């Protein structure tokens with residue numbers, strides 16, 4: 001067992017943008033969503049418009065069960081993320097409001 005084995009596993013070529021990843025990957029993903037969808041500190045939930053911060057934002061995959069690549073993720077609040085789960089027919093609060101107009 002070489003001394004470098006552990007560090008290789010932690011910092012080697014393990015970064016895969018399509019996987020959930022480690023805590024650093026997840027933090028960077030949330031920061032990216034806050035920046036792209038908001039002002040870097042907060043952004044609206046994709047589904048209901050509720051204001052999200054780093055603490056409350058959840059990374060929602062556009063194609064459920066798909067990759068965590070940046071073209072497949074959007075910001076969601078815990079409630080919408082849980083309700084939507086992997087139900088492709090779930091109607092978001094914003095979509096429902098648009099239909100009623």
Ligand SMILES: [Zn+2]
Pocket residue numbers: 045046047048049050076077078079080081
């Ligand atoms: Zn929401």
